[in-house]
Amino acid sequence: MTPAPSNLPSQNSTASGWAGIREFVRERWDLVALVVLAVAPLVVPALGGALGGQVTTLFIYCILALGLNVMVGYTGLVHLGIAAFFGIGAYLMAILTVPMYPFQIGFLAATIVSVLATAGIGLALGAPTLRLRGDYLAIVTLGFGEVVKVTLRNLEQITGGMKGLNPVPPPGAGVKVGGLDLGLAFAIDPRWFYYLALLALAGVVVAMRRLEQSRLGRAWVAVREDELAASAMGISATRVKLSAFAMSSAVAGLAGCLYAASLSTTADPNAYDFNRSIMVLCAVILGGLGSIPGTILGVAILVGFDTVLAPWADSWIQQMNINPTGSSLLSFSGWRLAIFGLALVLVMRYRPEGLVPSRRLAAELHEDHA
Amino acid sequence: MVNRRVAVPQMAQHQQTLRGKTPAPPVVPGSWKTVSSSQLPESPPVSAQFFLQQCLIGLTNGALVALVALGYTMVYGIIGLINFAHGDLIMLGACLALSLVTAFGLATAGPTATWLGIAMLIVACGLFCGTLNVCVDRIVYKPLRNAPKLAPLVSAIGVSFIFMNIGLFWLGPSDRSFPELLPSTNLLPGEGLQFTWKDLLVLVVVVPLMLALSLLVQTTRLGRAMRAVSQDPTAAALVGVDVDRVIAATFFIGGALGGAASVIYGLYINTIGFQMGFQNGLYAFTAAVLGGIGSIPGAVVGGLVIGLVRSLSSAYVGERWTGAIVFAILIVILVFRPEGLLGRRTKEKV
Numbered sequence: 001m002t003p004a005p006s007n008l009p010s011q012n013s014t015a016s017g018w019a020g021i022r023e024f025v026r027e028r029w030d031l032v033a034l035v036v037l038a039v040a041p042l043v044v045p046a047l048g049g050a051l052g053g054q055v056t057t058l059f060i061y062c063i064l065a066l067g068l069n070v071m072v073g074y075t076g077l078v079h080l081g082i083a084a085f086f087g088i089g090a091y092l093m094a095i096l097t098v099p100m101y102p103f104q105i106g107f108l109a110a111t112i113v114s115v116l117a118t119a120g121i122g123l124a125l126g127a128p129t130l131r132l133r134g135d136y137l138a139i140v141t142l143g144f145g146e147v148v149k150v151t152l153r154n155l156e157q158i159t160g161g162m163k164g165l166n167p168v169p170p171p172g173a174g175v176k177v178g179g180l181d182l183g184l185a186f187a188i189d190p191r192w193f194y195y196l197a198l199l200a201l202a203g204v205v206v207a208m209r210r211l212e213q214s215r216l217g218r219a220w221v222a223v224r225e226d227e228l229a230a231s232a233m234g235i236s237a238t239r240v241k242l243s244a245f246a247m248s249s250a251v252a253g254l255a256g257c258l259y260a261a262s263l264s265t266t267a268d269p270n271a272y273d274f275n276r277s278i279m280v281l282c283a284v285i286l287g288g289l290g291s292i293p294g295t296i297l298g299v300a301i302l303v304g305f306d307t308v309l310a311p312w313a314d315s316w317i318q319q320m321n322i323n324p325t326g327s328s329l330l331s332f333s334g335w336r337l338a339i340f341g342l343a344l345v346l347v348m349r350y351r352p353e354g355l356v357p358s359r360r361l362a363a364e365l366h367e368d369h370a
Numbered sequence: 371m372v373n374r375r376v377a378v379p380q381m382a383q384h385q386q387t388l389r390g391k392t393p394a395p396p397v398v399p400g401s402w403k404t405v406s407s408s409q410l411p412e413s414p415p416v417s418a419q420f421f422l423q424q425c426l427i428g429l430t431n432g433a434l435v436a437l438v439a440l441g442y443t444m445v446y447g448i449i450g451l452i453n454f455a456h457g458d459l460i461m462l463g464a465c466l467a468l469s470l471v472t473a474f475g476l477a478t479a480g481p482t483a484t485w486l487g488i489a490m491l492i493v494a495c496g497l498f499c500g501t502l503n504v505c506v507d508r509i510v511y512k513p514l515r516n517a518p519k520l521a522p523l524v525s526a527i528g529v530s531f532i533f534m535n536i537g538l539f540w541l542g543p544s545d546r547s548f549p550e551l552l553p554s555t556n557l558l559p560g561e562g563l564q565f566t567w568k569d570l571l572v573l574v575v576v577v578p579l580m581l582a583l584s585l586l587v588q589t590t591r592l593g594r595a596m597r598a599v600s601q602d603p604t605a606a607a608l609v610g611v612d613v614d615r616v617i618a619a620t621f622f623i624g625g626a627l628g629g630a631a632s633v634i635y636g637l638y639i640n641t642i643g644f645q646m647g648f649q650n651g652l653y654a655f656t657a658a659v660l661g662g663i664g665s666i667p668g669a670v671v672g673g674l675v676i677g678l679v680r681s682l683s684s685a686y687v688g689e690r691w692t693g694a695i696v697f698a699i700l701i702v703i704l705v706f707r708p709e710g711l712l713g714r715r716t717k718e719k720v
Contacts, residue, residue, distance in 0.1 A: 143697030341531030
């Protein structure tokens with residue numbers, strides 16, 4: 001998607017022409033990406049259709065993965081149930097806004113309440129379990145994910161069972177700004193949601209950068225590197241881990257809110273199962289633990305593989321008439337799992353730090369090799 | 371098969387749902403609605419006999435879970451890897467078992483041939499899964515011995531996807547039924563408790579395998595080497611243990627136990643599908659953690675506990691809540707006993 005951020009000082013920033021532009025792109029890849037993504041819907045008409053919805057979902061998964069990155073990347077705690085918090089966010093959003101319930105508060109208020117509540121649930125799960133060792137914590141998060149999925153599926157009176165909760169009204173329903181009905185605009189043109197998700201993603205990226213540099217962010221990394229040493233330096237490991245847990249849950253909750261609002265339904269509870277958690281975890285690890293551009297790239301690759309490359313390759317195979325008998329051995333989708341699995345294995349074998357490693361991690365690995 | 375337990379219809383229904391549905395939960399949207407609360411019995415029967423029957427089912431199921439859990443716990447104990455591919459390895463074992471049953475026409479063979487055939491199946495699938503597990507270790511995990519801890523875990527997830535894809539090509543996308551090879555006559559006198567050939571088969575295979583395993587680990591040279599590597603690989607290498615060979619042996623034994631489990635699974639549950647590995651692996655892994663991951667008796671105890679919890683909660687609360695109850699109990703136990711039921715408390719080393 002975008003080239004890796006370079007940690008080289010810009011030596012030839014005065015150079016003009018093509019080299020200068022390249023240098024600028026390398027230095028400020030984020031700004032360039034933001035501008036390109038912001039202009040794209042105005043230039044590419046397809047983004048006003050189904051494609052726009054897909055890209056919106058991609059942005060939402062990026063937010064989810066950035067939330068997971070706080071726990072797995074910065075703090076080094078394996079989390080196998082992030083989809084549960086994604087789901088909790090989505091269902092809280094729905095409960096606060098669907099006509100079935102008496103609340104029906106606005107989008108912004110519902111988002112704030114859901115995010116705070118999701119963080120609270122994260123705290124409630126984390127407080128008793130954070131003293132567990134790594135793998136035990138991983139299985140607790142996995143178990144929590146299963147409990148949430150089963151509960152969402154079975155509490156039919158509250159969650160609507162397999163039907164999910166709908167319709168979730170679009171943001172700004174009933175709000176009129178200068179003669180423009182915002183709710184209607186969101187419902188008709190997917191580009192509104194595209195921009196909303198892009199804005200949220202940009203906000204989360206900025207927040208994550210600030211967090212990375214903050215006292216808390218450095219404490220997360222310290223606990224990841226060596227918990228005992230960090231404690232000896234006066235960091236309360238429990239409190240730091242708990243804050244990471246809460247932050248992860250909150251960001252995942254935010255992603256869930258946007259997801260439910262953009263689909264205008266919570267979808268069925270299977271959308272929040274272990275597979276989703278694993279996919280997001282793989283995206284974070286594939287891209288590079290603790291690296292913001294890496295996480296985004298990882299999500300783009302995984303989601304792009306499923307929603308863009310696989311259907312395209314299938315239709316290409318169909319067009320070239322390679323597979324007249326319709327055998328699954330000759331269709332691209334038939335190999336989807338194997339290709340995905342092989343990619344994970346190869347990346348871990350040859351580039352365990354991820355595709356776009358965080359500077360700190362890359363430096364450490366480099367040091368080890370020297 | 372549906373009507374064979376007319377004497378106690380209520381119980382038969384529960385047993386049917388437990389056996390028929392636990393392997394791979396239906397992924398078809400809406401299928402869960404078929405078990406709505408109105409269709410469940412108003413109040414579960416409270417007779418002691420019903421309770422005993424559920425315990426019996428639970429212990430038999432639990433023995434099967436324990437056999438799979440051993441594969442997780444052995445690998446974890448020796449290289450600290452959560453082998454996510456283990457469940458899918460067992461799925462491949464079940465694929466091979468089904469293919470062999472079809473190829474040799476075991477479904478129509480006489481009683482002696484059937485028992486011999488089952489023994490052959492267990493050996494063949496055990497060898498297959500064990501060898502496959504060793505190959506995966508050599509190719510995928512071995513280069514990552516010194517990599518960051520997450521790398522082998524993610525590789526294992528990758529291997530699990532590859533296995534699932536192979537299973538998809540082998541079995542096709544929908545579930546396949548595994549032929550009933552054993553007569554379903556009740557072995558216990560009277561009309562009360564049910565204990566069929568299938569239940570007997572599980573115990574006849576699982577209990578000796580577990581005894582053999584504990585003998586191997588406690589008394590043989592290889593077992594001593596395994597324990598040494600598990601405690602400290604560097605120190606073990608210093609005193610002359612060939613660490614790589616011990617790890618390979620561990621993968622082989624864990625995989626072979628899984629292969630045996632896959633045959634019993636097919637004969638006992640009678641439905642296999644390419645997605646069965648995930649759910650079963652999850653339960654078995656939970657059992658291993660519950661008992662204290664790395665501890666062999668722990669895996670057995672954990673498996674039996676998971677089996678009991680599953681059957682009792684299916685009978686008294688409703689099958690659709692089983693998954694939630696199993697994991698809720700797991701979380702509660704871990705909160706109060708973070709090292710698992712039989713695990714050792716490890717001190718953080720500087």
